[in-house]
Amino acid sequence: MKKGLFLIGVLLLASCSGKPAQMLPSSQSSVIDWVDFVNWNDTTYTANYETNEMDKVWKTERVLGEVTYTLDGHAGANHTSKNGDAAYLPKGTKLYEIKGYDPAFRILANDKIYEVSEAGKAEKVEDFLDIEGKVNRVILQSEEDLSFIGEFSEVHTKEFIDELLLLPYEEAGRTTEGKRVFFGIELTDGSMTRSLYWPETGYINYGTTASERLKEIFEAEMKASNY
Template sequence: MRKRILLLLVLLLLTACSFNPSPQHTVIDWVDFVKWNDATYGANYEMNELKKDWETAGEVGEVKYMLDGQAGTNHQTKNGDAAYLQKGTKLYAMKGYDPAFRIIADGKVYEVTESDKAETVGDFLDIKGKVQRVILQSEQDLSFIGEFTDEHVEKLIEELLVMPYEPERRATEGKRVFFGIELVDGTMTRSVYWSETGYINYGGVASQEVKDIFEVEMQEYVF
């Protein structure tokens, strides 16, 4: 359990970063990802631990190349690449979600971590009308700290979906605030907010209204 939580924390902090390894390393421990349609998807470990038979909604592509054991340190990822999925593995849309957000491969759920062509976070974060609640989580183990008010949830999601997608503005100084967006189907998408810079790990800088919401919620639960 502790190993899984630590892995989730690491993945949250790795999103919006390149998956291309440093040429200084000769042994590559790949993050479990697949690239398709100019977007990079990371395995959603929490959902996959449930070992559910996730419903699909049609084939959208297939793996062309498996990096593990084959790719060198100078490999540049491209559409069809996957870290641990075998060549020929089919990629499917997940029922109820735009494949720009989540896809299924080899029975596992993969969630978008980067997009090469999105202009706003809402171009890939398919959660409009699907949010149950938003929670604050512990930086240590992702345990529950508190829940946003309904008013704040509504405004946060509204602002988040129109937030310009600008991963090049990634700035991670200051306190990290881990939060989860629980969806009506019981699944969750998680992210990180840096209070000093306003950067949100979905790939953009928060509006002043979103910053104000986080400030109020953080004060409520004594961050």
């Protein structure tokens, strides 16, 4: 299993969140600084740092599984991750379904939210991005510190989400070149799911490529916010 669907985006967003940049291992590394992830049901989840700083108590449903292997301190640079692997969560840590969320999108482990970063067998974005009916607003954020830059109009927000969820999930052809645009989708419970958009290639860091209409919406909102 790959170690992260949206790895570039995960690292960029982590570095802008005030957390130490976490790198996947290279063959030259003597000390491995893993991305904080866990694998379950052929899906890779990474810690959602901003949401975990909300100090919110999340209600859980059933136990989905548990960590069977901790990479930190045990795995080498060439380790191939599999279901049950986690970067830092101790062996035996329970993985929980969160009330109100499809576990394809988010799960809870050790009182922390882990959000999908590689969507396994998904065919469309809606198969894992469980945000329909939960969106408060879409915002543009600074590349330097993720501070607020602008907010999509109400009309564009609805159209953007509807269009995004129907896009095909792509395991290949992820081209991340040129300028990058940081944006966040704020949900009604106050949490945020962040992503990146590359205007030059149209790639969106949810494993998909923007439709022509989504490109138009991005362009209009970026212009309105002087992004």
